[in-house]
Amino acid sequence: MSRTIRFSSSAARGHRWTYYPQRGRSRNNAKDDxxxxxxxxxxxxxxxxxxxxxxxxxxxxxxxxxxIQNWLAWELTHSAFALGLIGFCEFAPRFxxxxxxxxxxxxxxxxxxxxxxxxxxxxxxxxxxxxVYFEVIxxxxxxxxxxxMAIVSSFSTAAQQVxxxxxxxxxxxxxxxxxxxxxHNLTKVIGPSIGGVLLTLIGAAPCLMIxxxxxxxxxxALFKLPVPRTxxxxxxxxxxxxxxxxxxxxxxxxxxxATILTTYSNGFFGISYAQFLPYFAQEVLHVGPSGYGLLVxxxxxxxxxxxxxxxTLTRLQGMRRLLTGASLIYxxxxxxxxxxxFMIPSTILLAVVGSMQMSYRVLARAIIQEECPxxxxxxAMSLFFLDRGFGSLGAIGIGSVAAIIPVPFAVAGSAMACGxxxxxxxxxxxxxxxxx
Numbered sequence: 001m002s003r004t005i006r007f008s009s010s011a012a013r014g015h016r017w018t019y020y021p022q023r024g025r026s027r028n029n030a031k032d033d034x035x036x037x038x039x040x041x042x043x044x045x046x047x048x049x050x051x052x053x054x055x056x057x058x059x060x061x062x063x064x065x066x067x068i069q070n071w072l073a074w075e076l077t078h079s080a081f082a083l084g085l086i087g088f089c090e091f092a093p094r095f096x097x098x099x100x101x102x103x104x105x106x107x108x109x110x111x112x113x114x115x116x117x118x119x120x121x122x123x124x125x126x127x128x129x130x131x132v133y134f135e136v137i138x139x140x141x142x143x144x145x146x147x148x149m150a151i152v153s154s155f156s157t158a159a160q161q162v163x164x165x166x167x168x169x170x171x172x173x174x175x176x177x178x179x180x181x182x183x184h185n186l187t188k189v190i191g192p193s194i195g196g197v198l199l200t201l202i203g204a205a206p207c208l209m210i211x212x213x214x215x216x217x218x219x220x221a222l223f224k225l226p227v228p229r230t231x232x233x234x235x236x237x238x239x240x241x242x243x244x245x246x247x248x249x250x251x252x253x254x255x256x257x258a259t260i261l262t263t264y265s266n267g268f269f270g271i272s273y274a275q276f277l278p279y280f281a282q283e284v285l286h287v288g289p290s291g292y293g294l295l296v297x298x299x300x301x302x303x304x305x306x307x308x309x310x311x312t313l314t315r316l317q318g319m320r321r322l323l324t325g326a327s328l329i330y331x332x333x334x335x336x337x338x339x340x341x342f343m344i345p346s347t348i349l350l351a352v353v354g355s356m357q358m359s360y361r362v363l364a365r366a367i368i369q370e371e372c373p374x375x376x377x378x379x380a381m382s383l384f385f386l387d388r389g390f391g392s393l394g395a396i397g398i399g400s401v402a403a404i405i406p407v408p409f410a411v412a413g414s415a416m417a418c419g420x421x422x423x424x425x426x427x428x429x430x431x432x433x434x435x436x
Contacts, residue, residue, distance in 0.1 A: 054222065055218060061212075064208075065207075067199060082399075091388040091391050122219075125215065174366050178308075184303075255320070310359070326363065333349050
């Protein structure tokens, strides 16, 4: 006979578990008995594995989409400013809708929110594929579609991050974040590589239809997750007041505030380099779509290696110092890539960039997860992911500067600024805390 029990831990809170004495474990999200097999902590939980099984193909499709989108933008305009504008449109809406999305994630069933956002993503992809197939695609179409998905992502990103850490107990959080980043960055290797080859072989429209199929995989995985019974805020008050509450918390918690400022700096001065990879592929390294796909894949390859290492850990010591070190190496690698005229060194440097970007983002999320109370976690995560919005500002800035000086010089200068700010910020935060 089975009996229903409830656990008070943060991972199991609100889930209905059915315990079987003869098996000694739960049916729903049990920690599997993997005797003789050493798995990363997060992979021992069924719900996390289900989510990851859907996320892997879906994100692979997203990076196929990324290759198609940016390559078409370049082919239609041959303008570095246009590439910067695409980057701006991709992340700028996060400034407006990101904090609102965090409030929604704190008030709404996060699984349902992800289902809605993935359905919108599917519609967006089918529209994009139709425009390309019927040969009516124009640059402004790409801009509108990018803005639409940026708004959708503003609502889904925070919900996804909170959902991920709810699939495992507290001791598995660092492993879950690292494995999720490993999966994401593995798709950055697989997706662009496949996208570059398929773009050459079958064209853009069929590639986008393949992406639509991968989105269905994510929807299936989400429906296989148990309906969460965790309590979400039932508040019906002023949303702006809720946003202000999240911002106020960050200002009071110096550790979290300094962490998010570091990611904002890295976003503004660093992340935007990716928008100009089509330029580097054609004008500097003289490679075609396949070479461009390799350049986009390289950061993911570096990130996968280091993220699998992090996924074996249950806790990291000195995360703040590690965050600063990863940020400095990240900036240096971008600078060296910007001045490199050779494909192989450029690819290796981008792998280093990807590994350090993954490292500082996992560290930042782990610090936020450790410090932030659960009822504010959605808002804190939404503010964290504004770093991509700062990346959009950096992209439009570099695109504007590139109208005056060569793109490699603009990217190198931005990387230098990234390193300087990464060095100054922790010292400023420590001095501010000491004076309080």
